[in-house]
Amino acid sequence: MGRIPCCEKDNVKRGQWTPEEDNKLSSYIAQHGTRNWRLIPKNAGLQRCGKSCRLRWTNYLRPDLKHGQFTVDEEHAIVKLHSVVGNRWSLIAAQLPGRTDNDVKNHWNTKLKKKLSGMGIDPVTHKPFSHLMAEIATTLAPPQVANLAEAALGCFKDEMLHLLTKKRIDFQLQQSGGTSSLNDNSAAAYNSSKQEVKDDTIDRIRMGLSRAIIQEPEIIPSDKPWDSTGATSTSFVFPASVSGFHYGASSFGNENNGSPWSQCTGSTCPAGDERGHLHGKLKDENGEESEGKEVRDGSSIFNSDCVLWDLPSDDLINPMV
DNA sequence: AAAGTCTTCAACCGCACGACT
DNA sequence: AAGTCGTGCGGTTGAAGACTT
Structure with missing residues (x-):
């Protein structure tokens, strides 16, 4: 036996609230309070679901809310x-x-x-990505680590390439005396550098991942890093690769x-x-x-x-x- | 200027919980 | 104990505006 819906879906309005509806709801609540949301739309003359009214009030109309x-x-x-x-x-x-x-x-x-x-x-x-990799790596056999690195590379490659390429191109354009418009020559240079960046970047990512995996993290007792019973405010000391x-x-x-x-x-x-x-x-x-x-x-x-x-x-x- | 893409955020949905009967 | 109801919560969606191409 399912529970009955909070309102008749056919008879209620959905979507954005109009200022008129807001006024109706606000003035009704100012007078009668927020008891029984199911009855509020009916009594306030709104063709809305009670749940929708509650949401509108708590998320938008409440006078104590900070907007911006x-x-x-x-x-x-x-x-x-x-x-x-x-x-x-x-x-x-x-x-x-x-x-x-x-x-x-x-x-x-x-x-x-x-x-x-x-x-x-x-x-x-809330951990540094490199630390996560290092932490995982300590629990895996070397072949698994390699597989993991490959998988991670696959997951993040596109996004990283996009970001790194963009940064590098921007940097190169700045370096080249601020010539911001791309003529034919510079477009060719762009494309070739894009390729160069791509290759270079993969190597860099590989190196970064390898470093993260190889490096022994100087962490708090690793047997139970999430232990709640012995909670202290011990600060984590990151390996050099993630210092800062x-x-x-x-x-x-x-x-x-x-x-x-x-x-x-x-x-x-x-x-x-x-x-x-x-x-x-x-x-x-x-x-x-x-x-x-x-x-x-x-x-x-x-x-x-x-x-x-x-x-x-x-x-x-x-x-x- | 137009089309396409991205971002933001209000609103919705379904589920879970506690109170009540 | 089981069912109903009102409410709160977190995840998701989609419209609208901003931005880019």
Whole structure:
């Protein structure tokens, strides 16, 4: 027996909300509050599904919402919180006044993910790509490592070639005295250099991957890098090939180098698994580990004795008690 | 200027959970 | 205990605008 739908789909309007609909909903909620979303559209004279009304209110019409660009501080907070709780947007949004889970999710997917990738950091694990490769390589036999490198090369080759080629061409054009228009000769040069870049780039990628794999990472006890019980704020020491990596404030256009943000390196994240999700092991209020079931409101994440990522609960705007 | 591609973000969908009966 | 209901959540979609060719 399935549950009945929240509304008659044939009789409800979908898509963009009009200012008139917004007014109707806002003024109804101002008068009657937000009890029983199923009845709200009917009573407010809207041909909308209750769920749609709730979404419109919580994500757009609520008077306490902040519209517009995310600040650098907000971005730092999002990435830092994401490294702890993963894709739990409502938890993250709860720490950012005036932002909704939808806002945070959209901003993450459209901007922050790319930013991190651009910095050489895997946005899922919050580890540097090269470190991931090194970490995997330590658990594989050499033939498997070679296969992995080949596979990785296949996956990223096109994208990397595109980026590297573009950069190189731009650089060459700059070097050639700023002649920006491509005449026949320069077009030929472009094409030949493109080929040259392609070959050269593959070699460079191969070398980079090999280095990443061969290099022994100086990491915290490798037997249980994700262990939540022994959580410390130990900083991860990256091999030389990835030195300089950090969620540096300057990388996000902020000079606040002393921020806890810049210390969050991802590799010691005690709470995430390989997909950025939380482990079930969290301490309950009695200090007992509770395994398996994730805590939906996340309160135990931020209030547990376990210090996560230099993120003391005092720093949190909404401790979600 | 037009066509094609990319990016953004509001809105939708289905699922899960807790409260209630 | 089982079913129903209201709500919250995270993933996905698609329209619209921005950008590139």
